[in-house]
Amino acid sequence: MNEKSVTQLRQGELATVVVLHGGCGFQRRLRSVGIKEGKTVRIVARHPFAGPLVVEVDGKQITIGRGMAQRITVVQEQ
Amino acid sequence: MKTILLMGDPNVGKSVLFSRLTGVDVIASNYPGTTVDYSKGRITQRGETLEIVDAPGTYSLEPTNKAEEVAVSLLDKADVIVNVIDATSLERCLLLTVELLEKRKPVIVALNMWDEAQHLGIMINVRELESLLQVPLVPTVAITGEGVKELVQRLDEARISERPKLEGEEQTWTEVGHIVRKVQTVAHRHHTVMDRLADATVKPGTGLLAAAVILSALLSLVRVVGEGLIRYGVEPLFDFYRVPVTALSEWLGPGFLHDVLVGTLVGGQVDYVQSMGILTTGLFVPFGMVLPYIIAFYLALGLLEDTGYLPRLATVMDNVFHRLGMHGHGIIPVLLGLGCNVPGVLSARTMETRKQRFIASTLVSVTVPCMAQTAMIFGVLGHYGARFILLVYGTLAAVFVLLGLLLNRTTRGECPELFLDIPPYRRPSLLAITKKTWMRVRWFLSEAVPFLFRVCADLSGSFRDAPSERGQEGGNDLEL
Numbered sequence: 162m163n164e165k166s167v168t169q170l171r172q173g174e175l176a177t178v179v180v181l182h183g184g185c186g187f188q189r190r191l192r193s194v195g196i197k198e199g200k201t202v203r204i205v206a207r208h209p210f211a212g213p214l215v216v217e218v219d220g221k222q223i224t225i226g227r228g229m230a231q232r233i234t235v236v237q238e239q
Numbered sequence: 240m241k242t243i244l245l246m247g248d249p250n251v252g253k254s255v256l257f258s259r260l261t262g263v264d265v266i267a268s269n270y271p272g273t274t275v276d277y278s279k280g281r282i283t284q285r286g287e288t289l290e291i292v293d294a295p296g297t298y299s300l301e302p303t304n305k306a307e308e309v310a311v312s313l314l315d316k317a318d319v320i321v322n323v324i325d326a327t328s329l330e331r332c333l334l335l336t337v338e339l340l341e342k343r344k345p346v347i348v349a350l351n352m353w354d355e356a357q358h359l360g361i362m363i364n365v366r367e368l369e370s371l372l373q374v375p376l377v378p379t380v381a382i383t384g385e386g387v388k389e390l391v392q393r394l395d396e397a398r399i400s401e402r403p404k405l406e407g408e409e410q411t412w413t414e415v416g417h418i419v420r421k422v423q424t425v426a427h428r429h430h431t432v433m434d435r436l437a438d439a440t441v442k443p444g445t446g447l448l449a450a451a452v453i454l455s456a457l458l459s460l461v462r463v464v465g466e467g468l469i470r471y472g473v474e475p476l477f478d479f480y481r482v483p484v485t486a487l488s489e490w491l492g493p494g495f496l497h498d499v500l501v502g503t504l505v506g507g508q509v510d511y512v513q514s515m516g517i518l519t520t521g522l523f524v525p526f527g528m529v530l531p532y533i534i535a536f537y538l539a540l541g542l543l544e545d546t547g548y549l550p551r552l553a554t555v556m557d558n559v560f561h562r563l564g565m566h567g568h569g570i571i572p573v574l575l576g577l578g579c580n581v582p583g584v585l586s587a588r589t590m591e592t593r594k595q596r597f598i599a600s601t602l603v604s605v606t607v608p609c610m611a612q613t614a615m616i617f618g619v620l621g622h623y624g625a626r627f628i629l630l631v632y633g634t635l636a637a638v639f640v641l642l643g644l645l646l647n648r649t650t651r652g653e654c655p656e657l658f659l660d661i662p663p664y665r666r667p668s669l670l671a672i673t674k675k676t677w678m679r680v681r682w683f684l685s686e687a688v689p690f691l692f693r694v695c696a697d698l699s700g701s702f703r704d705a706p707s708e709r710g711q712e713g714g715n716d717l718e719l
Contacts, residue, residue, distance in 0.1 A: 172442070185408070186301070192412060193298035194660060195331045206442040212558045213567070213657050215441045220359065220428070221328050222441070224554040226566070226656020 167233040168214060170204045176235035177201050183232050194223050196233065242290045243394065244313055246339065247323035248332050249296030250662050252351045254278075256323055256381040257293035260391065264678050265293060267671075268544035271660045272296070272571070272589035275306045277313055284391060292317070298331070300338045305588040305596070314342065319397045321390070323349045326356035326363060326378070327663075329423055333415045336372065340400040346374045347397035349390055353378040355663075360426030368422040373400040382668070437664055440548070446555040453548065457539040464538060468531035477511060477527055484509055484518060499696060512618070517692055525688045529614040533683050536578050536610045537676040543574070544675075545667035550659050557657045563643025564598040564650060565590065566657040572599045576607035578679065583607065594652030601646060606639040608632075611687060 170176055178200050181188045195218040196202065205222055206215040214230045215222055225233075245253045249271030258264055261280025267273060278293045294313050295306040302308040314320075322339050324332035339346055348369075356363065369376040375396045379386035405411050439445040484501065488509060491497040501509060502516025509516075511523035543549060549571060557567030568590055576583025580603055587599040608616065620627045647654070 186303075189299060189301065189408065190303065190658065193331055193334050195328065197412065205438050206446070206554070208443045208554070208558060210558050212443070213554060215554060215661065219328065219330065221331075222661040224441070224550065224557070224567070224657055224659040224661060226557075226658065229656050229658065 164234055164236055166231050167202065167204070167216065167235050168207075168227060168230045170207075170235070170237070172204050172207050174237065175201055175203050176237045178233060178235055180234040181232065182234065187229070187232070191225075191229075191233070195219050195221060196223065196225075202233075202235065240288055240290050241318040242292060242316055243319045243321060244292045244294060244317035245321050245323055246294050246310060246314070246335070247296060247351075248298055248325065248328075248335060249660060251296065251323050251325040251332065252381040253296065253323045254293055256321075256349060256351065256379065256387065257291060259381055259384055259387045261291050264674065266675055266678065268541075268549075268675075269547040269662050269665050269667075270544060270549045270571075271662070272306060272568075272586070273544070275585055275588040276309060282391070284394060289394070297335065299335055300342075304591045314344075317344060319394065320344055320346045321349055321394075321397075322346055323351050323381075326350050326352050327359055327361060329361075329363060330415060330419045333418060334411065337405070337411055337415060340372065340374065340402055341404055343399050345397040345399055347390070347394060348372065348374060348376040349381075349386075350376055350378045351381055353386065354380045354383070360428055362424045362426075364422045368418070371418050371421065373402055374398055382671075433664075441551045441554050441661065443555075446551070450552055450555050453543075453552075457543060460539050460542075461532065461535045464535035465532040468534060469527070473527045473531055477523060480522075481509060487518070517696055521692050521696070524615075525611075525684075528618045529611045530680070530683070532614045532617075533578070533610045534676060534680055537679045538672060540574065540578055541672035541675050542667055545665065545672060547662040547664045549574070550661045553657065553659060554661070561654070561657075562647065563602070563640065564647030564654055565595050565643075566654070568657060568659060569595070569599050569602075572603050573607055576603040577610065577613070579609050579611075579683065580604055580607065583609075591655045592653050594650050594654060597650060597652075598643065598646045602639055602643055605642065606635045608635060611683075 164179060167176065178196060178198050180198065181191055181196070191197070196216070200218050203217040204214065205217050208214070211227045213224050213226050215224050245257055247253050250269065250273075252267075254265045254267035254274050257278065257280065258267065261282055263278065263280035265274070265278045272295070274293060274295045276295065280291045280293075282289050282291060292313060294310040297307040297310040300311055300314075302311050320339055320342075322336050324336060336348065350363065350365065365376060365378055375393050375398070377386050377390045377393060379390055381387065405414055440449040485508075488497065488501045488504065491501065498516070500516050500518050502514030502519050504510070505513050509519050511519055511527065514520050553567035553570050555567070556570045560567050560569040563569070571589075572583045572587045575586050583603045584600045587596045587603070590596050590599060616628060616631055620631065
């Protein structure tokens with residue numbers, strides 16, 4: 162099992178969320194849009210210059226700033 | 240009178256449902272955060288008058304921005320809550336549902352976008368979900384009105400759920416997970432060509448290209464529609480109107496009343512742009528020059544809003560807007576501000592911090608020309624060539640960027656990152672866009688036009704002493 166931040170994935174790759182590093186508010190915010198432990202995320206877009214990431218969970222897309230995304234740890238699916 | 244509050248996540252269709260229920264028109268679009276304040280309407284059901292309140296969307300009862308604060312603060316006054324949830328994202332909507340049920344107020348759930356869920360292969364067992372939540376649940380399609388009648392009929396069945404109270408957030412999430420697994424089955428779905436195209440509009444390279452193409456296409460649309468309305472609608476009307484107004488001018492003869500109503504004659508004739516009378520320039524500027532472009536702009540904005548493109552544009556523009564002290568969502572106040580600054584500034588409410596709201600509102604009010612100003616800029620500079628128009632817009636854009644950079648450095652406070660839900664693309668309804676355009680145009684007519692009359696009256700009064708001087712200026716304009 163190879164844990165990494167969701168920001169280290171390339172466009173189009175899939176991974177499973179394992180940990181959300183952050184306070185209550187942070188975890189709640191991510192979970193309330195579907196980014197929860199155990200969910201599969203797909204990287205739709207990865208913007209350069211530390212720009213935002215667009216991830217897809219349960220068929221819905223969400224734009225997340227790079228700093229927040231860095232705190233999402235995933236394991237990559239084979 | 241009982242108060243019924245519509246609550247739910249952002250962009251689940253509360254405003255559309257509100258309009259359906261009450262007949263009160265409110266602006267609804269396909270992006271989260273369209274509603275930033277509440278609206279009220281009334282319905283009569285079985286002889287009883289009920290007040291319906293449309294709240295801004297919120298993901299949970301712990302608000303993260305001003306619009307969400309409004310929603311949560313409305314909760315206390317509500318007698319019944321209609322929790323609107325999106326059938327295509329049941330899991331995330333149920334968090335708020337469970338939180339609302341624990342408020343111990345009568346709740347009824349509207350399972351909206353029912354058609355879209357079925358289309359996506361999402362099956363939800365309505366009876367099972369109803370019995371798990373222990374409150375009535377009605378599948379609805381607010382856009383078409385399906386299920387809305389049943390929702391109204393069952394409003395008085397709304398009841399306080401007797402579910403045991405959950406201990407803490409972890410348990411709430413686990414419970415939501417349980418419910419979803421019990422009631423929902425999702426058919427596997429392959430990515431289609433349309434999905435790939437949709438994805439391309441949020442990717443870095445292709446996204447910028449798409450933004451350039453879409454925005455310039457819309458700009459052309461505004462020009463074509465605006466010019467078309469002027470050429471085939473406004474100009475013939477005002478040519479026709481010249482007859483009575485000239486007759487009036489002759490009948491009045493020179494004097495104060497003539498100056499106020501008709502204004503100064505240019506070369507012995509009424510000049511709609513320069514005469515400055517209430518019945519000449521006072522009518523021509525708002526109706527002949529501004530209104531056609533306002534209509535054109537709001538049609539284009541409606542398209543942009545209802546397709547669901549705006550959050551994608553916000554994503555692509557995020558890098559730029561971050562350097563100006565906002566985040567990508569700042570594009571929405573700017574775009575709305577191009578129509579009218581007031582809704583532009585109001586939409587800054589969906590930004591999280593004071594700093595962002597301050598910068599967004601300042602930049603919009605200082606540097607973003609509203610459609611009336613744009614029409615004037617084109618009207619005044621049009622004869623001199625595109626060069627000068629570009630100069631004006633270039634200056635405004637430069638001030639926008641410089642002021643943004645400066646305010647970002649000097650304003651204290653945080654600049655949180657973009658966190659934005661991207662709705663699916665939807666085919667916009669022409670009827671809905673026409674209706675929305677009419678609502679916005681009506682607002683312009685009732686708020687801005689009386690003001691322009693007043694300005695004309697004041698101007699004709701103050702310029703009365705120097706008509707010859709102004710006549711000369713007019714002459715110069717024509718030569719250039």
